[in-house]
Every structure is written in structure tokens, then in C-alpha cells.
Amino acid sequence: MERTLTFSEALHEATAQEMRRDPRVFVLGQGIDDFKGFYGTTKGLVEEFGRDRILDTPLAEDGMTGVAIGAAMAGMRPIQTHIRMDFMLLAMNQIVNIAAKARYMYGGQVSVPLVVRGVIGRSWGQGAQHSQGLHAFFMHVPGLRVVAPTTPYDGKGLLLQSIRSDDPVIFIEHRMVHFQRGHVPEGDYTVPFGQARVLAPGRDVTLVGVSHAVVECMRARASLVEVGIEAEVIDPVSLSPMDFDTLAASVRRTGHLVVVDSSWAFCGASAEIVAGIAERLGTTNGFRFVRMGFAPTVCPTTKPLERLFYPDAADIAEQACRLLRGAASDWRPARIEAPEILEFRGPF
Amino acid sequence: MLLERLYRSLYLIRRVEEEVARVYSSDVILSPIHLSIGQEAISVAVCQALAADDVVFGSYRSHALYLAKGGDLRGMLAELYGKATGVAKGKAGSMHLLDTSVHMMGSSAVVGTTIPHAVGYALALAMRGEPRVVVSFFGEGAVEEGVFAESLNYAALKRLPVLFVCENNGYAIHTPQQARQALPDVCAKAESLGVAAECFAELDAERLYHRTSEVVAELRSGARGPVLFECHCYRWREHVGPAEDFAIGYRPRSEAEPWLAGDSLACLARKLDPTQRDAIEQQVERQIADAFRYAQDSPWPGAEELYTDLFA
Ligand SMILES: Cc1ncc(C[n+]2csc(CCOP(=O)(O)OP(=O)(O)O)c2C)c(N)n1
Numbered sequence: 001m002e003r004t005l006t007f008s009e010a011l012h013e014a015t016a017q018e019m020r021r022d023p024r025v026f027v028l029g030q031g032i033d034d035f036k037g038f039y040g041t042t043k044g045l046v047e048e049f050g051r052d053r054i055l056d057t058p059l060a061e062d063g064m065t066g067v068a069i070g071a072a073m074a075g076m077r078p079i080q081t082h083i084r085m086d087f088m089l090l091a092m093n094q095i096v097n098i099a100a101k102a103r104y105m106y107g108g109q110v111s112v113p114l115v116v117r118g119v120i121g122r123s124w125g126q127g128a129q130h131s132q133g134l135h136a137f138f139m140h141v142p143g144l145r146v147v148a149p150t151t152p153y154d155g156k157g158l159l160l161q162s163i164r165s166d167d168p169v170i171f172i173e174h175r176m177v178h179f180q181r182g183h184v185p186e187g188d189y190t191v192p193f194g195q196a197r198v199l200a201p202g203r204d205v206t207l208v209g210v211s212h213a214v215v216e217c218m219r220a221r222a223s224l225v226e227v228g229i230e231a232e233v234i235d236p237v238s239l240s241p242m243d244f245d246t247l248a249a250s251v252r253r254t255g256h257l258v259v260v261d262s263s264w265a266f267c268g269a270s271a272e273i274v275a276g277i278a279e280r281l282g283t284t285n286g287f288r289f290v291r292m293g294f295a296p297t298v299c300p301t302t303k304p305l306e307r308l309f310y311p312d313a314a315d316i317a318e319q320a321c322r323l324l325r326g327a328a329s330d331w332r333p334a335r336i337e338a339p340e341i342l343e344f345r346g347p348f
Numbered sequence: 349m350l351l352e353r354l355y356r357s358l359y360l361i362r363r364v365e366e367e368v369a370r371v372y373s374s375d376v377i378l379s380p381i382h383l384s385i386g387q388e389a390i391s392v393a394v395c396q397a398l399a400a401d402d403v404v405f406g407s408y409r410s411h412a413l414y415l416a417k418g419g420d421l422r423g424m425l426a427e428l429y430g431k432a433t434g435v436a437k438g439k440a441g442s443m444h445l446l447d448t449s450v451h452m453m454g455s456s457a458v459v460g461t462t463i464p465h466a467v468g469y470a471l472a473l474a475m476r477g478e479p480r481v482v483v484s485f486f487g488e489g490a491v492e493e494g495v496f497a498e499s500l501n502y503a504a505l506k507r508l509p510v511l512f513v514c515e516n517n518g519y520a521i522h523t524p525q526q527a528r529q530a531l532p533d534v535c536a537k538a539e540s541l542g543v544a545a546e547c548f549a550e551l552d553a554e555r556l557y558h559r560t561s562e563v564v565a566e567l568r569s570g571a572r573g574p575v576l577f578e579c580h581c582y583r584w585r586e587h588v589g590p591a592e593d594f595a596i597g598y599r600p601r602s603e604a605e606p607w608l609a610g611d612s613l614a615c616l617a618r619k620l621d622p623t624q625r626d627a628i629e630q631q632v633e634r635q636i637a638d639a640f641r642y643a644q645d646s647p648w649p650g651a652e653e654l655y656t657d658l659f660a
Contacts, residue, residue, distance in 0.1 A: 034521070035598060058528040090493075129456065300649075302430030302439060305439070
């Protein structure tokens, strides 16, 4: 029988396995050793590996990122965690000015094998400062790898890949992705950077979703069948480098592209995805596209506005249908519930 | 009379948060809440010693501060419920309270980030020669952030009229202070940066009030540079959410016992004349019932609100 795990269990397994295999690996972050175990992903690790390798840190994002960079330069393989991606903004200088550039500017003498895990904290009224998807900031900077896996399989394989990478990796996890369940092999395997995953085939339209948005794209795909539209769903998995070849090949066939980000569209990953595909297809092979993401405003806390702020599966399906059938299409799919959002309860 | 004022404010805050905790499980508040139950007396005592136009900044744990500063109870509850009648039209929720009408100038979900704003506000007051005082409230976790040292250094350098109030409840989420700080002495840290500091080992509202009044008078007269108060206290409930969490095991209930026994609300209650106390409590209970009803009955913000206030 197929062995399934949730995404957070998959990250837990990858971390434990790699810590057993490689004594250079250690984890540091606020509350990393507490009973919640960083959304379950580090639960019990302190019992197995001790407090020398599972390090609870002070509230000092900037300083501790520098500490992790120093340890990485010394040959260790730190994994740093942030319960909200928003807090990575306090460490921007260390990540952008040092981690991303050290190897290059020191002429290849050092590397910074650091993994920074940042959680997008959507749901339950997280509001303006606890919900941001900031991956585009990091994608902008050469020298950083940026990944945002969504299947448990990719979660485990990419975390192993990230830890073993000699370069700094920004590893982005959506809170709602933590609950995704799927096949995960028990053994050791890696998923390479720069390889997109086709989650479902289709001939009419290509749906590309970043992080949790791809889960919603899968739901949208199921409802599009109702109106005879077959959508191909692709998870880029790795945002930098980005596997434009897989994306472009799909759009070449379907001629239609809907990109849905777990962030804002303006100057975001979706702009890059569309541009990268256009560059590969050229102007002769025109394709039609639409970009979707957070509403271009600050994330409100109140429920009715929060609902409008995030595109959902029905919005995606509706947009895809209009893209194919024209603006006159008045098909509006029935509400497509996202159980992970529906069932999520606070306080956290 | 001081005792009455302190009691009224403290009773209101305690009961409001108890009610917030009670209704939370019914999902009327669809957002994280951080309760101050057990440590409210700090905000109450300090704010009673301030003038109405003195300024305060806080953290995501600021229900007590907002109400102590004279904030609008109806507006705060409506904000927690996410309603259009909230102080920020439902856009802020519990974590980002700000109300210019009572000179509460901000609170942030990102630890430590409002500390420099208090310094900057004080800088502006000093530039304009306005004899007002700014108070910055934060937890002992914020002291670990770089911005704490940067802000205190600058406030001391410029001798700005800021009172820093560190509410030291001993924990950042589930991690005790000793596991995070080699020198778990906030006063010593402040002094090393040039800020005079005083430690309050017990939660005594009257004593804190009197000392704040003295310090605020000196700050207002421009006679001295910034001051830090380290006020020891205890968080009775979980870090985020409404419940008690002693069963989880990161802190023993026995540790809370002395704080529960020394409850500032009960201490003040004992000093008040019972009939007077009853009168205050009845008035406040009516006010609370009205405010919850108001929050419940208020409308949701309309869809057009999604984009209002994005730019001036
Ligand atoms: C910059 C930043 N880092 C981490 C967090 C996550 N976090 C939220 S509250 C908290 C603990 C803060 O403790 P303290 O300052 O003592 O305040 P208390 O909650 O005890 O009132 C942490 C680590 C955050 N909100 N902001």
C-alpha cells in the first residue's frame, strides 16, 4: 500500500533523516524545541539530537541569521526557521547582502550552505503582518535558491536537496500546505532545483499555482470539467531557478495560461512566469494569459474582506473559463471549499 | 479618588478579556488574540499617571493598554469582531490597535517594531517643544531584538522624554527568559545603553502609579533623559488564544500561584469600600454587555472597504 504523510510530517522525516546522516546539520529558530515543534516539523528532534543541534534562539532574526551564516561558512549546515515569513524581513541584510553574495564576492573561497524556512501564515485573520508571501523579494536576488514545494513528496525531497546544497536556500512553506497529504517514500531521495512538476495533464489551459495556490488550481481543474475544459496544472516547485521549459511546453500546447500566486501579482512571481514563457514562445506563437494573486492591497483581518483578498478555486476556474470562452462567459462555478481553510481554527 | 480610578480601569479590562476568552470558542472573533489577563495592572497604573495627550505605543498584546489609555470599548470589541464599526473598520483586528483620539499611536504584530516609533514621536515633541511624554510598552522578548538597543541608545543620546515599560512576564511564547538571555536583567541592559532603569519585582498598581507620576513629571519638564521600568508580571493564559495552558508542561502551575495569590485586582478590591466597589462593578458590567452587543450587532465592512485607506 502507498505510504502517505502530511507535508509537515514529510519535512519532519527529511530533517531527522538528514541529521542522522550528516552531523553538520543543525536546526535553529525561535521555539524550535517547544511542544508544538514548529508546526510538528521538529517535534521530538530535541530528544533524539539534543540541544546542541536543535537550538532555540533569542528573538533576534537579524543577528541569528548572521550567526547561521557564520556557522555555514565554518562548514556546518544550519536550517533556520521563521514561524512567519514576515519576520524574515528583519534579516534581509544578512540574507541579501551576505548569504547570497559571499561565495561570489570572495572569489569562491567560501560557501553558505544555509536553509532558511519561512512560513506563510494565512488563515484565521492573520492580517497585514502575518500573511505575506515574500518569495518575489528573494527571487530577485542572484545567489539565492528559492523553493516553494506543495506536495509532501516534493517537500521531503527538496528539503533534503536544500540541506545538501552548498548555496543558501529560501524554503517557503504555506501554513495551509502543511496539511496536504500524499505519497512519500521512506528512503533517501532528492528533488532537484529548477524542475517543475506537472500535477495533472490537460489540453485546454495551463494553470500554474505558486505554493498553496496550486492546491486551489487542482480544485479549479476538477470543476472546469463541468464545462468541458481540461486544465493542465503545473507546480513550479522551484521558483529560482524556474523550470520555464516545462511551463512553456505546456502553454505551447494549450495556448492559455492562468498563473495564480500566493502573493501579489505586481512585480511578483507571476510576472516573471509570464515573461519567461513569452520569451520562450516568441511573439509569433501568441498565447493568452491572466495573472491572479492577492488583491493589490494590504491584507485585512476581518473575514469578509479577507475572503475577497485571496483568490479561491472558484475564482480561478471562472477566470480560466473566461480566458477560453471570452468575457461573455457567465459560468460561475459553485463554491469550491478548501477543507484546510474551512477547518482551520485559531488561535494560531 | 485614585483607588477607585485604578479599580475601575483594572476591573473593566479584566472582565472584558474574560468575556473575550469566553466568546472566543464560538468563532465570533476569527483572528488571533493575545490576552493580558494577570498583567493588566501595569498598563492601568502607568496610564493613570499620564495626561490625556501623552502618547503610548504597544505590542500585539495591547487590549489592556488601549482600554487603560481611555480607548473606546465598543470600538475595540467591534474591531476584534472584524466589524465596520471597529476602530480600524475591522482591518486591524486585535493585533494592530491604534486610536489617535486617545493618543495610542500604534501596536504591531512584529515584536519590538514600535519601540523606535516611540523614540521618534518623542523626538518630534522635543523638536516642537511640546511638554508631552511618550510611553513604549513591550515584552522582555523585544529586548532581544536589535531595534531595542538601537532605539534606547538614540533616546539616551538625545535625552528624549520617553518612558520604556518592559512587561516582563518571563516567557516568549513557550521559552523562558533564562533560555534566551545570558543576562536576564532588562534594567542592566538599559543602563548599559545610557537609559536610567528601575525594576518593579511585584505588581503593585499604586506604587507603580506613584513612581510613574514622578518620572513623567520629570520627563515632561525636560529635566531628564529617558527612563526604563522593568515590571515583572505573569501571563495567566496561553500566549495566543483564550485558554489556560499549564497542562501542556512548559511551565508549572506552581510558578503561577504566587501571582494568582497576589492578583492586583483582588488587592485593590480589598482596599475599597464594598458598596462603592459594587457600584463600580455594576456600571462596568453594563458597559461591557452593551459593548459586546454593539460588536455583535454591527455590520461587516462592505466589499469596497478592501481598497480604502491604501493611499491618502
Ligand atoms: C520579529 C518577530 N519575531 C518573532 C515573532 C513571533 N512572536 C510573537 S510573540 C513572541 C514572543 C514575544 O515575547 P515578549 O516580547 O516577551 O512578549 P509577550 O508575548 O510575553 O507579551 C514571538 C517570538 C514576532 N511576532 N515578531
